[in-house]
């Protein structure tokens with residue numbers, strides 16, 4: 578187990594790594610400079626290192642001094658297309674890009690965990706896989722890394738996986754929260770194209786008008802939520818975009834809807850998708866129009882294994898003290914591609930507060946905001962938390 582004190586000798590190095598990453602944010606799956614900084618920061622540690630082929634990932638394996646299973650720690654590394662307005666001295670030097678979700682802290686924190694665990698390598702009963710991941714913000718980098726074998730990087734399937742995410746709002750610096758079961762929503766995007774037959778606005782009987790069908794679809798989609806979804810296992814369906822037509826006296830040929838869907842369990846995810854498709858097809862049939870439904874499932878529900886979540890809460894309490902750790906009362910509506918990892922192996926996803934002291938957590942700018950500020954000290958805390966989870970999990974497996 579590690580405590581905040583263990584990270585102190587590393588703090589300066591990790592914070593300057595964090596600042597270097599923050600000044601030079603990169604987007605998506607291609608993060609060559611970030612990858613170079615990570616490789617340099619790991620240099621000299623007793624790690625087996627591999628890099629991705631379809632993305633600029635880094636996978637590092639630390640072999641423990643004693644036999645045992647392997648566990649995985651993940652840090653995502655990508656930034657966002659946001660113009661930074663944090664006013665911090667280490668602010669982004671690349672226009673229109675910002676580490677607005679704190680992934681610079683995750684990256685530096687995972688480097689810190691590698692240093693901490695390497696320092697106690699002889700005691701470790703098993704191996705640790707460090708997963709440095711590009712492309713969390715929509716590109717599904719975790720899925721690509723799974724396809725490239727990250728879960729088996731130690732030679733056998735990892736028995737558990739953990740990730741920590743920092744919060745610029747709501748959670749004061751150093752507080753840790755997670756919960757058994759669902760922590761984050763599944764997110765889908767649906768593009769609906771309705772095609773009729775265009776004509777003159779004065780003579781609708783000679784055309785097939787897609788507009789009334791589209792209008793009915795917008796309201797009927799809400800009944801999928803209110804009439805088919807359990808009120809205690811909710812879903813959100815939002816029609817964020819509706820487009821048809823160009824003039825008052827023209828019946829358009831077609832029109833489109835764009836819909837975002839969130840759900841918090843696999844069962845509801847299935848129900849809401851089936852309901853949306855059924856309602857759209859039924860309304861299209863009723864109006865004699867054609868409907869094309871492009872249903873994209875982006876990220877699945879992020880679900881903590883209940884045993885691993887309890888274990889992670891226990892480890893966090895041991896490292897940080899009872900008063901800094903709590904069970905999150907409910908999931909959050911964001912989504913995460915660590916869900917792909919947790920679909921394969923049991924594990925837990927934890928939130929770590931990074932609101933700078935003196936800033937009101939309830940009103941601090943949130944993750945993805947141009948004004949979001951994540952306190953530097955969260956880097957050391959993330960390193961300690963990740964390293965403790967790996968060390969404690971291997972120790973538990975050895976008993």
Ligand SMILES: [Zn+2]
Pocket residue numbers: 678714944945
């Ligand atoms: Zn984000």
Ligand SMILES: [Zn+2]
Pocket residue numbers: 678679680713742
């Ligand atoms: Zn994020």
